[in-house]
Each structure stands twice: as C-alpha cells, then as structure tokens.
Amino acid sequence: MKIALLGCGNVGTEVVRLLDAQRSDLEARVGEPLELAGIAVRRPGKDRSDLPVDPSLFTADAIGLATRADVDIVVELVGGIEPARTWITSALELGKSVVTGNKALLAEDGASLYEAAAAANVDLYYEASVAAAIPLLRPLRESLHGDTVTRVMGIVNGTTNFILSRMTQTGAGFAEALEEAGDLGYAEADPTADIEGYDAAAKAAILAGLAFHTRVTASDVYREGITEVTAADVASAKRMDCVIKLLCIATRDADSVSVRVHPAMIPNDHPLAGVNGAYNAVFIEAEAAGQLMFYGAGAGGAPTASAVLGDLVAVARSRRGGARAVPQSSYAQLAVRPMGEVITSYHVNLDVDDEPGVLAEVASVFAAHRVSMRTVRQSGRGDDAVLVAVTHPATDAQLSATVAELAKLPTVRRVDSVMRVEGELGRWAETGAA
Template sequence: MPTQDQQGALQVALLGCGVVGTQVARILLQEKDSLTRRVGAQLNVLGIAVRSLDTERDAVIPRDLLTTDAHALVEQADIVVEVMGGIEPARELIDHALRHGASVVTANKALLAQHGPSLYETASHHEVDLSYEAAVAGAIPIIRPIRESLAGDNITRVLGIVNGTTNYVLDQMTRHNLDLDTAVRDAQRLGYAEADPTADVEGHDAAAKAAILASLAFHTRVALDDVACEGITHVTAQDVAWAARSGHVIKLLAICERTPAGVAARVHPALVPLSHPLASVGDAFNAVFVEAENAGPLMFYGQGAGGAPTASAVMGDLVTAARNRVLGARGAGESAAANLTLLPSGEALTRYQMRLSVLDQRGVLAQIADVFAKHEVSIETVTQAVREDKPGYAYLVVATHTSRESALAGTVEALKPLAAVDEVMSVLRIEGS
C-alpha cells in the first residue's frame, strides 16, 4: 500500500489530460502551497496518464509528467484521480488502484452507474475512499449533501436538471422559438454539445446521474438499467409554444422518488410550472431540487459542466481524500442498507398533458372522457382551440390528475384508434406542481 513519503507528501496520479484533467493539473501545480495548508500534507503530482505523448497540450502541463503506463502510475499513488471517461480502461484502472490501497476520485458517471457497486465493495474491502462529487451536476455540491448532510433525514424525492446541454437546447427553443435541430447546432457551435450529441439528447447522460442520485438518496442500489429513460428528440417548437400557453416550460428532468411501495427513477422531458424554482434555470446551468421529510425542500444550483467547474468538484473530493489519508480516516462509503424495492416504470406516479387533434363536432369530448374514465384516469383541465390550418378539426389539450404511468400510457393508446381523434400530437408529463 502506498504511504506518505519521508517529507509527508501524498502522491497523486492523474488519469486523463483532457479539458477537466488539464484544469485539475493546473490547480495541483499552481496552488501547491495553498493546498498543502488545507490538507496538512503536500500533494505531489506523480504523473499524468495519457493515451499519446504526441498530442498537443496546454503549456501548463509539464511533458516530463506524462506517461502512457497508467498501471505503473496507479501502483505508486496514494490518490488516483480518474478523469479519462468511458468504461474501459477506466474501470480496470480504478479497480487496480483501489486494490493497491489508493483512494480514488472520479468524475465518471457512466462507469459508476454500471459498475458502482463492485467498485464500492472493493474500496470498502481495502479501506480506501471512492469519491465522485464531479460525476453529477458539475460544480454543484450535491453528492456530499445527500450522502452526509442529509444522512439522518429521509429523502422522499430528487428532481433535477442534470444535463447542461439539453437544458441549453430547450432554453433556446423557449427563448428564441427555435426548432430542436437548430438549437442543437447552436449548442455544438458554442461547445455545449458534442459532435455526436446522442448521449445528451437521448437522455442517457442524465439517466446515469439519476441512478447515482437514487442510490444515494434512498440507500438502495439503483443501476442504469433500472432508470426509465426518454430523451428530448421528439420535443417540437409547437410543444414549447403550447407549454408557454399553459403556464409551463419544458425541461429534461431526472426524477428519483421513494414511495411506500418502493423506489422509482426516471428521466424524461416534462412540463414544469413557471412558479417552480426549476423553471427559471436557463442556459447550460444545472439544478437539483431535493425534498426531505425534516429538511423540507432544498435546491442546489450552479454550473453543471465545463473544465473549471468540474475540476472544482474533483478538487473538493481530492482535498477531502487527502485529509483522510493524513488523519488515517475514511469518508462515507456506499449505503445500500435500505434495499428498497425497485418499482417498474409503469408504477411511477405522474400527470400527463396530451395535445390532440380531434373532429370539431358534438359528442367528441364525451367519447374522449369515456376513454379516460375506463382507464381510471381523472381529467383536471380541458382546453380547446380551433385548428385554422385544418378546417373541421380542433386542438384539444387535456391535463390529468396524478395517476400511474401505466394507466396514463394505456389511455393514450386507447385514444389513438378513436374515429374522432385525428392525431395524438403530443404527450408530455407534468412535474413539480
């Protein structure tokens, strides 16, 4: 097991030297004295593992610190910082580091959502820290408050905007009446979206974060496959306009809930009332709204992505892990003691707003209301508007009371074949009301 050297320094290995890794290296190298005072020991950058030594890098990175031998690097480290991303070789390297007695700091949400339990067990067995504040919501401190500050409370719900790319896209669609493709191209031009934005717009990135948040909040292992996931690819400019007419804004939400029956985690676009704090979260910002039995509602807001914000969260974990090494202590590990039942997606409770194109004639509303009644779904409001682009037809916007997801989805399917229904144009859930 690596230990502090004779001068009392801790050896830090950095895996990855991209945008985040470069920022972490800069802080470690340029703020060494300040970090030493905070930690109680010097933090030495042992080396930086990269795929290629020939890649052009920021001038802040000394070339003599670069290596392609990541395995040898982690074996000599007291603390390993993994910011390389992806599943492999990140998983194998983190496992290797933990087994060699190094504490690990990672920003890898996809890895934790898939392989978190086995890595937590390895960290516990070898009595080292595995920290991951940067894996969810960038610079926003959300992991530590849920895992530690609220450890004595019962969290009932976590509702969050945890993907800055989709929030920027939806915000631009709302502010500037853009269609989805135009807003995505704008996000790519500004560096908010990758050349391939699939992980963001399909909701996969947010789903990985939801799995982590649900596991922490409810002390129950929730894997990525347990999270029902729906992205924003079907959201249209017309959906955004109708949302505004009904006093809502569309956001991609990660929703983690604890009910008497068990735990449910899901990601999907949703209508958020303008009165809710999450409705005002714009641009590429993130926000997480936590509801607990005793603490009540809490909101965490800030930069959700980017090199410097993410590096801030990484460094917070790094300083804490280093302090623990100096004191011979350990931070909080995995808590899966509750082991609550994981509910299928159809058991989640939500509300729908459905926009239908229907025949503009008598008796249509009664037919539609009958379908809702047969599925035991209660209607809250109905709004009708003439379709000027299609004579003889009207828009019908129906908002429901809270019901099971399966009942609401069944209602939608039963409406589609009705002769009076021209088209089910949009179905969006309502959350936060």
C-alpha cells in the same frame, strides 16, 4: 502525497492547472504537498507546453501508473466502462484512494467499486460525476445522512437544458436549437448521450443510490430524451404558464423507489423553471430538513475540475489522518418500481375532427381507463381543430393505455404530443383557460 492523474482532456487539463495555481493553499489545507506522480494519456509525445508540468510525467501506461508503489491517490478522468473499471479496481485493491468523475461506470457497476474500496479501507469520491461544481453528492452522503430523503428532482444535463431554454426563449425548433448548442460548444459532435437522456439517467442512478441508500443502476432508470419535443409543445406549455425541462426524478415511499428521466412541463413558479442555459439545479425534499435546492454550473472543464480538487483535498486529509470518509450505504435495499406503477399526470394534445361528440368520445376513453381529466380545452375549427387535456395523477400504465386507445379513435386524426406534467398548474388547471 503523490497523485496519479488518468486522463488529461478538458477536465484533466484544468486539474493540472489548479494543482499548480493553488499549490500553497492546497498544501496548507491538506497538511503536506500534493505532487503529480504522473499523467496517463493516449499520446505522451503531444505538445502540452502550455501546461505547468514536466513533460516527462506523461505516460501511455495508465495501469502501470495507477498501481505504482509510490502513488497514494488515483484521479480517473478518462470515462467509460473499460479500461477505467480495471484501473480503478486495481488501484483500490492496492490500497490507493480514488477520485473519479466517471458517471457511466458508477451507474453501471458502482457496487463493485464501493466493495473494493471498503475491502481495502480506502476512499472512493466522485463529486464530479454529477452536476460538476455544485456541491451535491457530499451533502447527500454526509450532511443528510441523519435525515430521510423522500424526493430528488433536478436538471442535471446542461446540453439539454440549453436546448430547451433556447426553444422557450426564441421559439426555435429542436434541430435549430441543437445546432446552436453545438456551435457554442454546449453539445458534443455526437450529442446522443445528452439528447437521448443517457447522461441524465446515469446521474439519476447515482443520486437515487445515495439519497435512498439503495443500489440503483442506469438500467433501473426509466429514460426518455428530448428529441421529440417540438416548438408546438413549448408553445402549449407557455399557454399553461409552464416550461419544459428534461427532469431527473427519484422518489421514495415506504418500501420502494422510482427513478426516471424524461421531459416534463413544470409551472413557471417552480424553483426549477427559472434554471436556464447550461446550468444545473437539483431540488431535494427530506423529512426533517424540508426543501433544499442546489444550483450552479453543471458542466465545463473548470467547474468540474473544482469538484475534483474538492474531493482530492478531502481524500488526502482523510488519508493523512488515518480516517475514512462516510462510505456509500445500501442497507435499505428498496425495490425499484417499474415505470408503469409510477403516479404521473399527462398533458395530451390531440388533432381531432371538427364535429359534435368528439369531446364526449375522448372523455369516455379517459373514463374507461379510470383516468380523471383535470382540464380540457377544445379550440380551432376545421383542419385546425385541437383538443388539449391535462389529467389528474394516475399510474403511468393507465395513462399510456389511454393514449394508445385515443390514437385509434376515428375522430382523432393524430396524437400531436404527450407530455408528463410535474407540479401544480395554477390558474390554467383551475379554469382550463388558455
């Protein structure tokens, strides 16, 4: 069975090595050999003598390779929207199955790819697009196909999780932790997609679409990054027995779904709180299965290549047997709720004047917007006076309006930080103790 590999970067290189190292095992699992028909790269003449492959297989003609008559499966690992969309669509239309890790394309225009695959009766697999080596998408698409998933919450970006973990462990500021992530290879030269939440938002769209059988695109996902998270926020979370994580949260009710990515405080006893470094974890709740958690290496060449090879074997076996895997399903057609209607809790840290009546004034603003305060703590004197409030759940619109009005109070010198809160807060929330 002949494979066209589009892209030979960090992940593609590991795919080539694994195909060679596991050749006999892969043949036994599939029932026939998996053979590279060609590898599309930008610079075919580059020295790649360290790879166990004939140099003549390298080509700059990606579309020519993807549409070659003798190719059975196309593996796309270049990323981006175009020309990857054209390559994949052309291959599918010609009856070739496709394996891809292209989260950006799937989140923006997965619908057209699913339709092309269905029309040609071939497979489109993309396990590597979310959480690398963690078996996550196939359980959502197949293992939980007979259940109703109600919530997906997870850490799906290793770079931001490393940064927030270091801020928690060392007390470092954001800039310092980002620099360390770059030095260790966890952050790209341009880390915007990671630290601003775009990468996680694309993954959230893919997860929500599979979990809720509804078309969800990246533009449907509410997104905030971690660039505004400060060492003071991390310290405040610690006082509450919490940590701060960049979370992807997707929930379903009877007739709609909500999908969001933003930093949030979660209690230390939450299963996601102990996920540190560049690791990923996703917490799934389903009506019959209950609570499930998937954890592991969420990035890196070898882990991602592992997911690609898993898909490749599944697609090859399906193709050899004349069958087709479970297709992507969007029958539910649920509406996507705007962020303003989503129910959340907030942690609000205010720099206030040290004078009588401030607490009452602040409380009146919360009350005016019908937001109940779960706890409130006032500390410090003079220029160091601060007031910290944690709310009961309310709509995000109510909470946002509350914060906007608080910022206008004469007795509020500054709104130091605003952070959403997920999960039960335990003793601090019950007593307001620091």
